[in-house]
Amino acid sequence: MYQTLRRLLGMTMGLKDWIDLAGAVGSVIVAVGTGALAWATFSLARFTKATVADAEKAMQQADQHHRENLRPFCVVEFRESSAQKPFGADFNIRTATPGPQYFAGDDKPYISIKGRLYNRGLGPARDVAAYLNWGSSVEGLAYWLTHPIVVCGLIAANESIEINLSIEAHHVATKVADGKRVSTQALEWVANDAYEVVLRYRDIFDTPFRTIHARGFLQNLAVDVAVAGGDKKLEAQQSIRANRPAPVFLTGEQPWATLADKPQPPPGWLGSVDTELSVEAPFRHDV
Structure with a gap:
């Protein structure tokens, strides 16, 4: 990557240079994509956990309300x-x-x-x-x-x-x-x-x-x-x-x-x- 940048700054780029540059850019894109996917997975997990907790709380409240409605x-x-x-x-x-x-x-x-x-x-x-x-x-x-x-x-x-x-x-x-x-x-x-x-x-x-x-x-x-x-x-x-x-x-x-x-x-x-x-x-x- 460092050599590729040097060529970009002061040298005429050949085919090999273009291939190296494309590989470096692809690596960056893959890394960014992996990070974004990891963040999306983490966010989805948090959302799912919060949704389950809300659902459990709603069920508990519904059960409590049901019990209170049948209290003697x-x-x-x-x-x-x-x-x-x-x-x-x-x-x-x-x-x-x-x-x-x-x-x-x-x-x-x-x-x-x-x-x-x-x-x-x-x-x-x-x-x-x-x-x-x-x-x-x-x-x-x-x-x-x-x-x-x-x-x-x-x-x-x-x-x-x-x-x-x-x-x-x-x-x-x-x-x-x-x-x-x-x-x-x-x-x-x-x-x-x-x-x-x-x-x-x-x-x-x-x-x-x-x-x-x-x-x-x-x-x-x-x-x-x-x-x-x-x-x-x-x-x-x-x-x-x-x-x-x-x-x-x-x-x-x-x-x-x-x-x-x-x-x-x-x-x-x-x-x-x-x-x-x-x-x-x-x-x-x-x-």
């Missing part, structure tokens, strides 16, 4: 619910001393959850079950009081069914102690300690969901209700839970933890009030 949302409307008894008249919240109103004329004590179950979502709900919590699921401080009780196997969207659940002693949450499984508390205290009625269910894709029905805070400390002195009117006024939250929809399972796993409060907290017996204690903001 189950709620319970408790029978004869009131400001004093958010979970209904049949859900006894005074069980410290079992009596006729608790045993309901039967020799086997139980707590009733009565009402109507609605699926207000867009898809069917499978394996619907209910259980009671101590504490707040929204605040991440919920503890199981009972094991889940089956409500129904399947409920379609925009359908409802009557429910009448009986929570008995063998439904109380258990722990292992000395190699045996024992209840974490007496059934007589479960209704008193329950702050949440939880519905657990799954969609057709086996995704778990929960609906939290919270009781709401008492307007006064629980001890105020206890010392009402038999004045039913005063007791009813002090038992009002006017700030009862609306049902909350959550995704995922609740980790298993019972009151036996709950950290103990420091000595003297809330004075003489037994914090273990009051569901209100961990949620009050004025203590």
Whole structure:
């Protein structure tokens, strides 16, 4: 190439020179073409990769949208619910001393959850079950009081069914102690300690969901209700839970933890009030 250029600058070119020049130019063209082809291949690969990624993202979004369009949302409307008894008249919240109103004329004590179950979502709900919590699921401080009780196997969207659940002693949450499984508390205290009625269910894709029905805070400390002195009117006024939250929809399972796993409060907290017996204690903001 160098000799060819010298000939071009100062010498008359012969046939051999023209052949050499053509070869050099051809080599340059081939090199440029090879580079251009390599760049085109690289660009095409990037474009193909981006196209595949966009397609996968679009498919994921379409699948997510499809799942959301079939998501259930189950709620319970408790029978004869009131400001004093958010979970209904049949859900006894005074069980410290079992009596006729608790045993309901039967020799086997139980707590009733009565009402109507609605699926207000867009898809069917499978394996619907209910259980009671101590504490707040929204605040991440919920503890199981009972094991889940089956409500129904399947409920379609925009359908409802009557429910009448009986929570008995063998439904109380258990722990292992000395190699045996024992209840974490007496059934007589479960209704008193329950702050949440939880519905657990799954969609057709086996995704778990929960609906939290919270009781709401008492307007006064629980001890105020206890010392009402038999004045039913005063007791009813002090038992009002006017700030009862609306049902909350959550995704995922609740980790298993019972009151036996709950950290103990420091000595003297809330004075003489037994914090273990009051569901209100961990949620009050004025203590």
